[in-house]
Amino acid sequence: MSSSSSPCPLDAEFSDQIAALLAPPSPQSEQEYYDELIEKTKCDGIRVKRTKKIGKGVFANKEFKEGELILKDQILFAAQHSSNKVDCLVCSRCFCFIGSVELQIGRKLYFQNTGLSRKQDCDHDTISSTSEEDFPTELLDEGEGFITDHSNGVGSSTSQKLKENSLSEEILESLMNGDLSLPHSKNFLLPPVVACPGGCEEEHYCSQQCADSDWGLFHSLLCNGNGVESTQRDALLRFIDHANRTNDIFILAAKAISFVILKYRKLKQHIENSKDKVYQEVTDGSCFPLLFDAWKSISMGFKGRWWDCISLPDEVSFSNEASFRMQIRDLAFTSLQLLKDAIFNKECAPLFSLEIYGTIIGMFELNNLDLVVASPVEDYFIYIDDLPFPEKEEAEKVTKRFLNALGEEYSVCCQGTGFYPLQSCMNHSCCPNAQAFKRDEDKDGQAVILATRSISLEEEITISYIDEDVPFEERQALLADYGFRCKCQKCLDEQP
Ligand SMILES: [Zn+2]
């Protein structure tokens, strides 16, 4: 599809290394990787296997009953949607809500007041596998195009409502700083807010452990706090600003690249410290074997380049397909240049090629799951509503006006997108035996997969990537976005 030559000089300069990074992993290293991952998640009821008929898939290693937990999959790469950040304050590593119910409410109303808050649909019971839904690439609609559009109800009506409910900035501040506590909020305690170790205002954590882990895995290269040199900080801000204006999937791609660079550095440090023979071999030539090793978790998940695998929006006619795909590629290239200005690392140069950048984004495009975490603010107001007389009336004297000010959007959940290494191996079926579903106790960003019927030993575990209740032709059209034609039992039965 990408017939014209790449605008990125690194593509040609490092073509051999790029080809090696993009080669499919050996069956043995693939098996080892997934076995190790399953051991780490402690969900030993499943096994990732490759078969001739279906390729890679997830299979039951035991019997599951209907409703039983199959897998809690740890996040490999995830990000909260930038537009959701004004509504929910969550840990940037595990995505649980932090601070207090008061802080969540006060902060949201404060942003509403300043016109920053945006309305979003929120269905946190089911989460669907996605391609275009969560990082909408709503393209070519208004001249410039490529705008991630979450803004369908900004500002004026809510701030009007706020004025009518007479909530002063002072009251909101006292909610946020803890001077004003709401009745019964002790039943909804949240972890305290831990600041970013680099001192930026962007990221917050639920614990020092989450802060340190995020710093070590991703954030130390992407932090724009005071510790960072000012030219690098400006470059980072330009990258983030571009991602926020176009498509926040670039933020996730930056995390992935940062992850590989940091892992590469750790591997190198380890070898230098151990001073063994391998070090000699490595330093004699290039450090590419280490980069290859650091790249491993991405090599397991990618499928194609973003501009090749992205589905064609309805507004784009087939005759414009090639130019549409080139525009996507150019957009990615613009983002990559900005990222390169900020965090380029010479020893990891192949990572900054457009081929690799496109492949990382393509992996997210085809595999990502909506990240959804229910809001404790919703639980809080439901709790108040369920209180017996006279406690309820007593509590509502205080809470009612906040609820009114929040309006229908009082329970906006945390929304983002995530790549989950084991869940991403699950194949689609229109009559699936499993489903991504958050239970009441699941209060962070992990992917939770439950059995929707009993599953026997060795049976393949499948989920639905689409709404499986729509008619046959519509399902096939939706699945074409994922690059395949479904041959599940339901499709075979309904095939005309
Ligand atoms: Zn956390």
Ligand SMILES: [Zn+2]
């Ligand atoms: Zn930071």
Ligand SMILES: [Zn+2]
């Ligand atoms: Zn099907």
